[in-house]
Amino acid sequence: MDTAKPLWRPSPGRMKNSQLQAFANKLEHNLGLKFPDYQQLHLWSVNNPGLFWEQVWEFMQIIYSSGHRQVLSDADKFPGAQWFEGAKLNFAENLLHRRDSKTAIVAMLENGSRRTMSYAELYIEVAKVTAALKNCGVTKGDRVAGVLPNVCETVIAMLASASLGAIWSSCSPDFGTQGILDRFGQIQPKVLFAADGYFYNGKTIDCSEKITEVSDAIDSIRQLVVVSVIGQENRPLPLKQNQVTTYADFLQQTSPTPELQFAQLPFDHPLYIVYSSGTTGAPKCIVHGAGGTLVQHLKEHRLHVDLTADDTFFYFTTCGWMMWNWMISGLASGATLVLFDGSPFYPSPTAMFDMIEQEKISIFGTSAKFISSVEKEHLIPQETHRLDSLKTILTTGSPLSHESFRYVYDSIKQNICLSSISGGTDIISCFVLGNSCLPVWEGEIQCIGLGMAVEFWDESGHPIVGQKGEMVCTHPFPSSPIGFWNDPGNVKYQNAYFERYPNVWVHGDYGEVTEHGGVIIHGRSDAVLNPGGVRIGTAEIYRQVEKIDAILESICIGQRWKDDVRVILFVVLREGIELTDALEKEIRRCIRQNTTARHVPAKIIAVPDVPRTLSGKIVELAVSKIVHDELPNNNDSLANPDALDFYRNIAELQF
Numbered sequence: 001m002d003t004a005k006p007l008w009r010p011s012p013g014r015m016k017n018s019q020l021q022a023f024a025n026k027l028e029h030n031l032g033l034k035f036p037d038y039q040q041l042h043l044w045s046v047n048n049p050g051l052f053w054e055q056v057w058e059f060m061q062i063i064y065s066s067g068h069r070q071v072l073s074d075a076d077k078f079p080g081a082q083w084f085e086g087a088k089l090n091f092a093e094n095l096l097h098r099r100d101s102k103t104a105i106v107a108m109l110e111n112g113s114r115r116t117m118s119y120a121e122l123y124i125e126v127a128k129v130t131a132a133l134k135n136c137g138v139t140k141g142d143r144v145a146g147v148l149p150n151v152c153e154t155v156i157a158m159l160a161s162a163s164l165g166a167i168w169s170s171c172s173p174d175f176g177t178q179g180i181l182d183r184f185g186q187i188q189p190k191v192l193f194a195a196d197g198y199f200y201n202g203k204t205i206d207c208s209e210k211i212t213e214v215s216d217a218i219d220s221i222r223q224l225v226v227v228s229v230i231g232q233e234n235r236p237l238p239l240k241q242n243q244v245t246t247y248a249d250f251l252q253q254t255s256p257t258p259e260l261q262f263a264q265l266p267f268d269h270p271l272y273i274v275y276s277s278g279t280t281g282a283p284k285c286i287v288h289g290a291g292g293t294l295v296q297h298l299k300e301h302r303l304h305v306d307l308t309a310d311d312t313f314f315y316f317t318t319c320g321w322m323m324w325n326w327m328i329s330g331l332a333s334g335a336t337l338v339l340f341d342g343s344p345f346y347p348s349p350t351a352m353f354d355m356i357e358q359e360k361i362s363i364f365g366t367s368a369k370f371i372s373s374v375e376k377e378h379l380i381p382q383e384t385h386r387l388d389s390l391k392t393i394l395t396t397g398s399p400l401s402h403e404s405f406r407y408v409y410d411s412i413k414q415n416i417c418l419s420s421i422s423g424g425t426d427i428i429s430c431f432v433l434g435n436s437c438l439p440v441w442e443g444e445i446q447c448i449g450l451g452m453a454v455e456f457w458d459e460s461g462h463p464i465v466g467q468k469g470e471m472v473c474t475h476p477f478p479s480s481p482i483g484f485w486n487d488p489g490n491v492k493y494q495n496a497y498f499e500r501y502p503n504v505w506v507h508g509d510y511g512e513v514t515e516h517g518g519v520i521i522h523g524r525s526d527a528v529l530n531p532g533g534v535r536i537g538t539a540e541i542y543r544q545v546e547k548i549d550a551i552l553e554s555i556c557i558g559q560r561w562k563d564d565v566r567v568i569l570f571v572v573l574r575e576g577i578e579l580t581d582a583l584e585k586e587i588r589r590c591i592r593q594n595t596t597a598r599h600v601p602a603k604i605i606a607v608p609d610v611p612r613t614l615s616g617k618i619v620e621l622a623v624s625k626i627v628h629d630e631l632p633n634n635n636d637s638l639a640n641p642d643a644l645d646f647y648r649n650i651a652e653l654q655f
Contacts, residue, residue, distance in 0.1 A: 006439035007409050008417065015437045019302045023059050030055065038438055038447060039517045046453040046475060049075065053083070053295065053451060053478060060298040060332075063097060064089040065264040072476075078503045079483075079493065081476035083267055084291055090262035091271050091290040092126065092162040095331040099123045102309075103336045106359055107152045109229070110199040110342020117152055119334075122159075124257055125152075129160035131254035136191055136223045140165025140263055143273065145189035146319065147171050147180060147207070147214065149198045149341035153227045153247060154319050155328055157193045162271060162290065165263040166190075169273040172318035173198045173205070175614055177213045179637065183275050186285050187485055188220035193247070197230035201343040204230050215243065225250045267291030268482050274322050274425050277613040277637050284492065285485035288428045289478075296429045296479035297329035303450060305363060305392060305419070306436040309334030312389070315365030316344055316352070321615040322425040323396065327365065344370055353381040360389040367397035367616060368404060368420070369553075372546055375407040382413055392417045394434065397616060399521045399539040401546050402443040420445045422509065422521050426497070429479045431471065431507065432519040443543075444518035452477055454519075456512055461501060468512045468535065470525055473505040480505070510537045527620040529558040530565050534598045538620060541569065541599055544591045550577045551587075555610045556601070557624040559653060568627070568653065569601035572610055579606040603652055609643040623647050 015021055024041065027033045031051070035041040045052040050072040057071075069086035098104070098119040105117045117125070138144060144161040148154040148170060161168040169187055171180050173195050184192070194211045197204060215224045227247045271290035275283040301307040313330045314337070317323040330337050338359050344352050344366070352374075356364055374381075381387060390413055395404075400420040408418050419434020422445060431454050432445045440446060448454045456469035463469075484493045500506045510525040522528075522537025529536040538556045545554045552572045558565040569587070573579060584604050592600050611619050614637065622632040626647040635641040 006441050007405060008415070008440040010417065010437055010439070018306050018437050019308070020304070020306065020435065020437050023055070023303055026059055027055060038435060042448060042450055045450045049451060049475060049477075056295060056299050056303075056451070057084070060295065060302065062089065062295065062298075063094050068267070075476060076503070078476045078505065079480065079490065079498065083476075083478045084295075085267070087267045087291065088264040089267065089291060089294075090163060090165075090264060091294055092159040093262040094294055095159060095329065096123050096126060096260075097332075098309075098334050102334070104331060105152055105155060105337050105339060106312075107150075107339040108355065109149075109151070109340075110201075110346050111204075115152060122152075122156070122331075123260065125156045125251075126159045126163065127257050127260035128251045128254050129156050130163050130260055131258045132250050133160055133164060133166070133191060135253055138164055138166050138190055140265065141270070142166045142191075143169060143187045143189040143220075144191045144193070145169045145171075145184050145187070146193040147173050147175070147211065148193055148195050148227060148319050149173055149229060150317065150319055150324065150339045151195075151227070151229060151341060152339070153193065154324075155331075155337075155339070157225075158328065163260060163262050165265050165269060167270045167273055167287070169275075170319040170324070172320035172614070173207050173210070174200070174318070174639065175320060177210050179614065180210075180214050181217055182637075183283055183285070184214070185218055186282075187273050188218065190220060191223045191225065192218070192221050193225045193227055195227045195229045199230065199342050201346050206230065223250075265290060270482060272325055272428065273485055274325065274428060276425060277615065277617065277619075283637065284496065286426060286428075286481045287483050287485055289482045292478035292480070292482075293325070293428055294329070294332065296427075296477070297326060298332055299450060300326075300430055300433060301330060301333055304430075304433050304435055304447075305394070307333045307335055307363060311362045312336045312338060312360055313363045313365075314338040314340070314355070314359070314361045315394070316340065316367065316370065317365075318615070322428050323365070325428055345373070349374060349377045349379060350381070350384065353379070353385045353387070356387060356390055357385045362389050363392045363394065364390060365394040365396075368395050368400040369397060369616065371395060371400065371404045371408065375404060375411070376549065376552065380411045382411060387413050390416060392419060392434070392436065394419050394421055396421045396423075398618070399523070399543075400443075401543040403543070403547055405440070405442045422519075423449075424507070426481065426507070427477070427479050431473060431509075432521075439516075441514070441516050441518055444514055444516060444520055446518055448513075448517075448519065465513045466515060468510060468522055468537065471507045471509040471511055471521075472501065473507065474503075510535075524620070527557075527624075529556070529567055531558065531567055531598050532564060534596075536567070536599055540595055541567070541591060541601070544594050544599075545569070545571065545587065547590055548583075548587060550574055550583060553610050553618075555618050555620060555623055557620050557627060559602075559624075559627055561602075566602035567599065569604045570607045570610070570623070570647070571604060572608065573606055579604065605650060605652055607643075607646045609640060609646065611641070611643040612639050613637055614639045627653060 066088035421433035423430035453475035
C-alpha cells in the first residue's frame with residue numbers, strides 16, 4: 001500500500017456540512033476570522049483560549065441560568081485557572097433538553113435482551129429517581145455511587161444525581177470487592193445502586209455476595225438500591241432491612257412523578273469522581289467539574305466526531321471506564337445512544353457487526369484491541385454485513401497499529417472516518433483525536449484537539465516535531481480536574497501532573513507530531529525501554545508482533561541486566577501453537593526489518609495470559625516489578641491478577 005497517500009479523505013460535501021465547518025463559519029461571522037486549514041484554527045484556539053471557549057459555549061447553546069462574568073482568569077496558573085466564573089448551570093439539564101418521543105437509549109445485554117427509552121421516558125425516570133434520592137437526604141455535594149453494568153438505570157441514576165448537584169461515581173460489577181472498596185471507601189457515598197449480577201461470555205454472574213460485602217463495609221451508605229439485571233433482585237440480602245430496596249420499589253416511593261427541578265450550580269461544581277487505574281498504589285480519586293466536562297465533551301463530539309441528533313452512537317465500554325461518561329454526554333447532542341453490556345465476541349466474533357447492522361449505528365467506538373482481535377479472526381465484515389449506516393469508527397485504549405488501520409479500510413468499510421483518539425481518565429476527554437474534515441493517514445491520530453496546547457518535549461524540556469518525546473499540555477483547559485478527593489492543598493494533584501515542569505501538564509504518554517499535523521503515540525512514557533540508552537516505545541514493538549498470526553497478544557518490558565537494559569517480550573500464542581526456534585526467528589526478523597536492532601528482544605517467552613487493568617489496558621509496570629522481584633503496588637486494580645503468577649521466577653531471565 002502507498003503510505004504516501006492517505007487511507008481516506010472526506011468528500012467536499014462531508015466537509016461542507018460538518019459542524020466544524022459551521023463553527024468556522026461562525027468565527028468568520030462573529031469575529032471576522034478565516035482559517036486556511038485546521039492547523040491554523042488550532043493555533044488560534046490555543047493562543048486565544050478565552051475567546052475560543054466563549055465561542056464554543058455559544059455555538060453549543062449551553063443551557064444556563066446565570067451567565068459568566070469572565071471566560072478565563074488566572075490563565076497563567078496551571079492548575080489554578082478559573083473558567084466561566086459566575087455562570088450557573090446544571091449538567092443533567094443540558095443532557096435532558098429533549099423531552100420528545102425520539103429514542104434516547106437502546107440498551108442491549110449479551111443474553112439478547114433489548115430495551116428502548118425515549119427522551120420523554122428518560123426525563124420521567126430521572127425525575128422519579130431524583131425525588132427518591134431527595135427522600136434519602138441526598139443534597140448537592142453528596143456522593144452517589146453505582147456498581148452497575150452498562151444499562152439504562154446507570155444513566156438514569158447518574159442524571160438524577162447530577163440534577164441535584166450530587167457527585168456520581170461508578171464501577172463495573174466485574175470489579176472485585178476490594179477494588180470497589182478501594183474506590184468507594186475513599187469517597188463515602190450516601191446511596192449505592194448495585195446490580196444483582198451481569199452476563200459475560202455466556203455466563204451469568206451473581207453479585208449478591210459482593211453487594212453485601214461492599215454495603216456492610218462502607219458505613220456512609222444509607223440506602224442500597226438493587227437493580228435487577230439477572231432477575232435475582234428479590235434474593236434476601238443479610239443487611240439492615242431499612243437500608244435495602246429494589247430499584248422498582250425505590251421509584252414507587254415518588255408516585256405521582258414530581259416535577260424535575262435542576263439545581264443551578266457553579267461551572268466548576270463537582271460532577272464525577274473517576275479513578276486512576278491503581279497500578280501504582282491506591283486509586284487516585286479524580287474530581288471533574290460539571291461545566292468543564294460538558295463544554296469539553298460537546299466540543300469533541302460535535303467539532304471532532306461530528307455527532308448530530310441524527311446519529312446512533314455506540315461505544316464499547318464498562319461503567320468503570322471514563323469512555324462511559326464520554327459516551328453518555330452524547331445525549332446533549334440529541335443522539336440515540338446504544339448501550340451494550342457483555343462480551344463483544346459472544347455469541348460469535350461477529351456480534352458487534354451484527355449490532356451495527358441491526359441498530360443502524362453511525363458512530364461506532366471500540367478499542368484497538370478489538371480491531372486487532374477481529375483481524376486475527378480473519379473477519380471481512382464488508383462482505384457479510386450491511387454497514388451503510390456506519391460513517392465513523394473511533395478507537396482508544398492503546399495505539400492502533402498500522403496494520404489495523406489498513407484492516408479497517410480493506411475489510412470493514414472503505415468510505416469511513418477512522419479516528420484513533422487518546423486522552424484519559426485524568427482529563428475525562430481527549431488531548432488528540434479525530435476530525436471528519438481531515439484525511440486519515442496510516443498509523444496516525446488525525447489531530448490535536450481544539451483548545452488543547454499539546455506539545456512533545458525532549459528530555460531538556462524543549463518542543464520537538466517529527467521526533468519522539470514526552471507529551472505535555474502547556475496551557476489550562478476546562479476539563480482538567482478540579483482536584484483529587486481528600487487532597488488538602490492539592491499536593492497529590494500537583495505531584496501527579498505538574499511536578500516535572502511548573503505550570504505544564506505532563507500526561508505520561510510518549511509520542512510525536514507528524515509532518516501531517518497528526519500524532520503517533522508510542523506508549524506510556526513510564527514504560528519506555530532504554531536498551532543502550534536508546535528510548536523505545538513499547539507500542540513500536542507491539543505493532544510488529546501484531547502482524548504475526550500465531551500471536552494473540554504480547555507484553556514487553558525492559559529488564560535491568562549487566563549495567564544496561566535488555567528487551568524482554570512475552571507472547572500469548574494461539575491454541576495448539578508452540579514457541580519454536582522458527583517462530584522466535586520470525587518474530588525477531590519482523591521486528592528487526594521494520595524497526596531497529598535495538599528493538600529486537602533479547603528473550604522471547606511464551607505465557608498463558610497478559611495482566612490487564614479493569615478497563616482492559618495491559619500493565620507493563622506490574623510485570624516489570626514481578627520480574628525484578630519487587631511487589632506490584634495493587635493487585636486489586638487488575639482484572640486478572642492471577643496472570644502475574646506466570647511472570648515470577650522465570651528461569652530464562654536468570655541468564
